[in-house]
Amino acid sequence: MKKKSLIWTLGLVAAAGLVPVFTSDQYILHVCVMILIYVGVTVAWNILAFGGILSLGHAAFFGIGSYTVAILYVKMDVNPWLGILAAMVTAALGSLLLAVPLLRLRGPFFALATLAFAESLRLIAIYAVPLTNGSVGITTPPTQGFALISFSSREPYYYIVLAMALIAIGISIWIYYSKMGYHLRASASDDEAVRALGVRTPRLKLAALVISAALTGAFGAFAAMYLFVIDPETNFSTPLYSIQPALNGIIGGMGTVAGPIVGAIVMTPLGEWLRTTFSGTTQGLNFVIYGVALIIIVRVMPGGIVSGMKKLYRRFRPENRSDGTAPDASGPIQPEQELANSEGGRS
Amino acid sequence: MGVKKIAKRKLVRLSALGVATVVALPLLMGCSTAASSSSSDSIKIGAFFPVSGSLALLGEESWRGVQIATDLRNAAGGVADKSIEMVFADVPDVNAATSEARRLASDSDINLAVGSYSSGLSLAASEVFARGGSTFVELGAVSEAITDRDYENVFRFNPAAGSFTKLQMRFITEHLAEELGKPVSELNVILAHEDSAYGQSVAENAVIDAAEAGLVNFSLEPYNAKSTDLSSTVLRLKAKAPDIVIAVSYAADAILLGRQIRDNGLQLGAFIGTGGGHSLKGFHDALGEAADGVYDVDFTQIHVNEEFTPGITEFTAAYEERYDSLPASGHALANFTGANLLFDILEETNGSDDPEEFRQAAQNFKLEIGTTSSGWGFSLNENNQNELADVYVMQWNGDQLETVWPEQAAIRAPLPATPFGV
C-alpha cells in the first residue's frame, strides 16, 4: 500500500512537471505559476497553523521578501538568486519582531497583532521613499537570463516555482511528522499539558514562526521577480497575501498537510475564473459571487475540503471503512478545540 | 507507529490528489480559452481598466470613454474597413493586471492594448505587453515611470504628471503671484499630497518644477491615502500659513481636506487641485458653495472652449445618451480622445496592429494643438510620450468646473475668490 501511494505521488509530481509539455498557453502557465506561489505561501502559513496559531499578517513576510530581492537587485546589483536567500533571512529576522506577541498572545489577539504588523509595514514601505521608491514601487530590469530569474516565456518560471513549492511541501511534511510537529500539534489542543510534560513549546512556536516567515519571504522574492513590479499596495497587500493564504488554508483544511495545497489549488483559479468571466458585466459582481461562495464553502465544510472529502470518501466506499476510519491521531487537528481552549489574551 | 503510517499514507494520497488537480486544471481552462476565434475583418484591442476595487470609480469613467470612441468609430465604418473589437479585462489590483495582461497577450489576435487609469496597473500590464513584444498604449495614467523605461512599444497619449506640475507653477508665477500681490520668491506654497503612486509621483515632479519656477518657499505635506481624518494635515498647514495650497487627492480625501480646511477656518490665497478628487462632481456636491473658487489642474473638462476642442460636443451628447448623466470627471474625455488618436494611427497602418508598423506610424503621426476633442495635438517624443497633450486650469463655479487658463482653452477669466468660503 505504501509503495502504491508513493508511486502515485511520484507519478503526479512528474505529471505536474509535464504541464508545460501539454500546453504552451502562456496564460494557463501563468495561472499555474500563481497557483504554485499561493501553494507555497499557504503551506508556509500552515506551519504556524500546526501549532494552532492563526496569522493574518503573512503579507508582512511576503512583502519583506519581495522588497529584499528587489532592492538588492535593482539598487545594489546583487544576483536575484542570492536575493531570494537574503529574502528568507530578512523575512525570518522580521518575524522575530512578532516573537513576543507570539508567545504572549493567544488566538484572535495574535491574529489581530499580525494584521496590524503587516499594515504598519505597508505604511512604512510607502513612507521610506529613498529605499523603496514609495508607492511608485520598484520595477525589475528586463534583462533576461537564468542567472537573473527573468525569462520571456512562463515555462522556466513554472519549473522554478514548482521546485520551490515542492521543497516547501517537503519541509512542511517533514515538520508535521517530526517530533517538533508532534509537539506543536499537541500544544495546539492543550498547550498547558504539553508544557507540563516538559516540552518547551515557546521555542517550538518560535521555530515554526521563523521557518514559516522564511519560506513566505522566498515566495515573496520569487513573486517580485516574476511579476516585475513591486509596490507596497500589492506586495504588502492584506487581502492578497495575508487573508488569501489563510483563506486557502481554512478552505483546504487548516493544520493538515494536504489542506493548504488543495485550498490554494482550488481558490486561485476560482478567483481568476470569476474575474475573467464577469469582467465587463456589472461592476463588482464577481466579488459578490466570491463573497457568497466563500460564506457557503466555509459553512458547508467548516473542517475544510480535505476533511469534507474524507467524509464523502467514507460514505461512498463502505468497503474501505477499516482504512477510512483509521484513527485520526495524526490527522487534521481540530481547530475547534484549539482556539476554544485558548486561555484568553495571554498564556 | 502503525497509526502514524496509515495517516501518512492517506495524506500522501491526498496531496497526490492536489497535484492531479494542478495537472487537470490547465486542460480544462485550455478548453475555455481556445474558443475565441479570429476574424480578419476586425481589429482586436485589449482594454485594461479597474472597474472594481478601490479605483473603480475613475477606472469605470475611463473605460466609458474608450467604449464611446469605439462605438462611434464603428458606427462610422470602423478603421480601414475593419471593425474595432475591444476585449475588456477588469484589473482591480496589480496582480490582476499582470494576470489579465498575460491572458490577453496569449491571444494571438491581440497585439495591441490600451489602459489603464492607474499608474501601478499601467506599469504592470505594459511590462507584460512590452516584454512580449506587443504594443501598449496608455490613455490615462500619469506617472512618468511608464514612459521612462525605454520600451519601444509602450506609448502614452495623455499628459504625464510633469504637465500637471509645470502648468501649476506657470499659473502661480504668471497669474496668481500678481493677483495675490506678492513676488514669486515670497510666495509660501505647500503641496499636500496623498501617498499613493499618483500623489507621490506628482510631488516628485512638483519639487523640481517649483525650484525651476523660482518658488523658494515650497514644501511638501504628505498624508496617508486612506485617512479618514485630516485634522493633523490641516493644523500643520495652518501653522505654516501658506499663500497657496496645491493638493493631490483622490476622491474621499479631497472632500475631507476641503471640509476640514473650511471647518478650521484656514485662509488661503488660492487652492489648486491636481485632478483626481478635485475634478469630481461629488467634490462640489459635498462642499457646495464652499467649493467655488477652487482651482483644479486636470485633463480637459467638458466646460471648455469648444472651438479649441473639436468633437467634444459629440462626445458629451453620446455620453449623456448612454449613461444619462454628464461625465463624472475628465477621464472619460481623455480616454475618448486617446482612443480616437489610436484609431487614427491604425488608419495610417491600414488597420494593421503589427507592433513595428504601429510604432513607425505613431512616430510619424502629427496633429496640431487644438485639433482633437481634448484640445491636444499629437507628436511623440523619444520616449513615446505625446508631447502635445496638455492639461488646463479649471475653476469651480456653481456646479461646473469651468476652464479658465490658459486663454486659448478658457471660457472665462480666472476669478479671484477665497476657497472654501473662509
Place this chain on the structure above:
Amino acid sequence: MNLLVQTLVAGLLLGGVYALIAVGLNLIFGVVKIINFAHGELVMIAMYATFWMWTAWSLSPYISIFIITPLMFGFGVLLQRFILQPMQNSSPTIKIFVTLGLSVLLQNLALVLFGGQYRSTTFPWAEQNFSVLGVTATYGRITAFLVAIALVIALFYLMKKTLTGKVLRALAEDRETAGLIGIPVKKYYLVAMGLGTAMAAIAGVLIGPFQSVFPLAGAHFTLLAFVVVVLGGLGNMAGSLIGGLFLGAVETLAGTYIDPALQQVAVFAVFIIVLLVRPQGIFGGSARNAEVGLK
C-alpha cells in the same frame, strides 16, 4: 500651545467616532465571541441609508437615525440567525472567514447597487462651525462625540442594571454555564448581535455628515475598531470610550508632531505595545473574560 490644544480637540472628536464604532464591535466580540470583520461594512450600510434618506426624502440624519437604527437592529438579528448562529459551535477561525466573506459581499453589493461614486450627506446644520477660544469644531462632529458618550453611559447602565444586560454579561463570561442554568443563549445572542449592529448603524448615521460614503467607506474602520476594543478591554464599554478617545488623540498628535503619513503606524504601534504589556486592555475586561478566553 494653541496648536497642541487644537490637535487634542481634533483627536478627541475623532476618537469619539472610533469609540462609537467600537462599542458595537465590543458587544459582538465580547458577547457573541465573533471577530466581526464585516463591522465596518455595517457602518457603511448605515451611511448609505443616511445619504439616501437625505437625498430622496430630505430626512435629516438626526431624524433618519430613528428609522435606520431599528432597521439595522433587525439586520443584525437576521445575520446572527441565518449566517452566524448555524456556525455557533465552529471554531473562531472559521467564523472569522465567514465574516470576511460577508465583508467582501457587502462591499461589492454596494458597488453593484450604487457604483463607485463618493456621496456626501450635506446637512447644513451639521457643517456649521462652532468656536470656543480659538478652537473650532462643527456641530456634526460635536454631536457624534456627545452621542458616543451618552451611548456608552446608556450601555453601561444597560449592562449593569437591566436583566438583559446581566444575562449578556453572564453570556460574555461563560456561555456554557449560562446555558446550563437555563438562559436561552441563542435568543440573547440575537439581542447582542442586533444591539451591536444598531450601534454600528448609529455611528454610520452620525458620521454621515462629515464622511463621504462609497463602497469601501467602512473598511478602514474595522481594524481600528478592533484596536479600540482590545485597548479598552473586552466587554468593557467605558474602556472602549476611553480607548477610542486615546487612539484619536494618538493619531492626531502623531500626525501633527511627527508626520501625517505615519499617524496610522503610531496607532498600530500603540496597539501592539499595549497588547504586549497589558493584553487584557488598558482598563481591563471583565475579569473572567480574560480567563475563559474566546470561544
